[in-house]
Amino acid sequence: MGFPSKFARAPPLTAPDFVGNEKASPGLDPEKSSANDEPEAFTQSHQRHVVPEIERRVIRKLDFRVVPLVTALYVLAFLDRSNIGNARIAGMTKDLKLVGNDYQWLLTIFYIAYIIFEWQSLMWKVVPPHMWLAFTVFGWGVIATCQAATQTWSGEMALRFFLGIFEAGFGPGVPYLLSFFYLRHEVGVRIAIFLSAAPLATSFSGALAYGITSGHSHLANWRLLFLVEGLPTLCMVPVAYFLLPDTPDQARFLTEGEKVVAKARGVRQVGGTKRVGGIVWKEVGLALLDLKCWFTAFMYFSCNVGFSSLPVFLPTILSDMGFNAIDSQGLTAPPFFLSFLVTISSTWVADRTQQRGYTIMVLTTIGGIGYILLATVKTVGVRYFGTFLAASGIFPSIANILPWVTNNQGSDSRRGAGIMLLNLIGQCGPLLGTNVFPTNESPRYIKGMAISAAFTFFTGVLAFGLRCLLVYENKKLDQKYGSNDNRVVNQPGAEGQESEVGEENYGPTFRYIL
Template identity: 30%
Template structure:
């Protein structure tokens, strides 16, 4: 594990030592469902008296096992998904006779397959072992990605990219669902950021690896073009990693075999206490989880927010092409793609750690969106090399907003698990549908400024800002309604957490004293 990740994990561990505030302490012993009360008592007995030290040890162990594994997998996931952008700088279009907007359609078709299976597979993950399911998905996408090296025509690209999207669809939403099953809401944003940062790092590594492969195989080794070797090599190296992941990834808090009974009890206790509701993965109805998700207005608000961000972030698929407008050759272009992705990764980590520390989402998302908005405006306004390169760094900082918004979704739509699974999958799938149209934002004819694409990015980033404001206002409204209901219960029944606040909390599947993070 790198020093940077160790330092990040060390910072996370310190959070386990934080004492609850007076407000948090006052709500920790309030209304609890009777069945959950008994469950908590049983788990506390198993955990024993030394909970603080055990919890710190458990969180540290989870961080060291889950995060590096998901980071490596996500780097490979993104490489296998986006290496077509690097391959385009070779002879891909000439060798497979792509012309006009056919390359754009090849990019778009991936997301058709990606969207189709997302909700179903995340519901399935709620019932199966993630440690087996996710690595099997990896082997499937690695095989399809490697087969991309054999494509000979436009039709072949359509078939392969559609299937690739189909088999890649379970991974990201499944990973977010898995993290949300283990971490509390004050821990989740930073963990999602540490996983998601791998997509930005793959953008950096992708340029370096791509240049190494395209350069090394530039003379048609074994009669195979360099861009074909790119797909074959990056696909094949994913398979042994998938096999290793089967022994590293956890399942759920109640059935992960590499934890002791005491650690499993504590892992369950942490999640149950936060919501005062038990996550029962085996008995909860998939149908009810589906209907609960789509009855919640917050789902649609966060979805449109994510859709808008993902549309503007669709520039990632064309980033080597955008950087190429600076006027440099292939080698320097690929090397110049590295710093913006590294800055983006560091910014995402810093934003989400700060968001968790301050228990605040709105301001952190807004800062990232405003910086990206300015970056798109600069890119649309000038061809000055220095200004354009700075704008490319700024536009990728939109990922700080994207990762923080993911934690907003996971904590707002967190219970029950079936609802969380559907919500995360729906938001991920139908925000990524943006790539089916954003891939047409950057036709070659609009280069080198790509004014059309940058203007649309400005509009969608502004829309994301609007829905960030709307989402915050709605969650503030929920918190006020819960507070008012508690005050009325106190006046009528002599206690908070009475009938009125309980009815309202049941509607939003939370404790009467729970407050949504804004």
């Protein structure tokens, strides 16, 4: 299979005319068409072929509209989730009279709600995505802003619980949402850009907290912090509602011809055009029985031990190194900004090489070494360097684990179930991570650092195990369909690229991404 040398074309056509129209008149050679001519798609029976130049244009438009939107919202979500660490050293502990494990419980209650309501990841498939996104953004924006008015520990506990409910409806499901718009070999770096908002938000949070807490206002600095970081979320509600398309072929920013190409990409991804509107429960069950899903779920658990604790405890850790409260806020920014850069670059490399397992193994080794330095070294400079290594290992590892789930599940329902299982198990990691840094172990928190190091290394071990399993599965597919070595795959319209549908609907070119 390859692109035909001539493309059917007739001016002007509606979207259905481009696909499935066997009566289309003979077209012109694209190289001889005028600048305004737009050869779109050619269909022969059930097979879809799209013009590479137009497909690239579709991807570029999605990259400039969808990815920046969800990334900006995740910046706000992570700010609203983790700014409690900055508020703690800005006076919240004293004003709310926090004692003992009160602060740890404020962190834990958020993740309890986050875990209980992980099933909301499937709502992206049930409710039109633009409506679901606006609902969750409004919910957590209201709760985050109300934290500025809380007067008691119990009141803050209730707000943190509801914050966890609404954020569980957003963040965990976005990688699933992005799989509606991108193919397997494209989605990794887009998920990484989305997830890189976490370290970026953390670095921004430190800089913002530095600016807010260094001033003198009539309102307590920590209350002003919650207010300043909560109100922008509410401003994004109408933006989310009107700008997020439910599916690529419904995007208002695409031309009619581009929408057809987008729909053809969806057919290549899942074997059909319907992406939103229902769950196939049989496929959900198959995903829950798939060992690959359990591997990534426990990898996510292990990685989340450090991912959840580092942002909320780093200001305290730096403060206990001897820095004053204001400097501790500012010094959190550089490690997380480096982590942001590593997140983008590592997932780009993994997408290009199709080697997520090796990438995760390298990153978790770096992160584990960082935690070892924090646990064993007393010198302030070396310990601060350890925070760079820990942040540059943990956050990028998360960004590579999530696309590994969507890469290796064939249908939307299976992808959604894989994401749900990933988060149900993986988000239990923060329950451990947020409780291994008790105040009585200040200033070095040796136990917390050692536990974080152990789980970071364990993530790498699990990545190695999953990679071995995928190699074995690919060998079985080679025996069934023949080797892919002589085929060109993962390119639009490539020979043999009939479909990217996997699992029980294998195409001859489908192979698991290692």
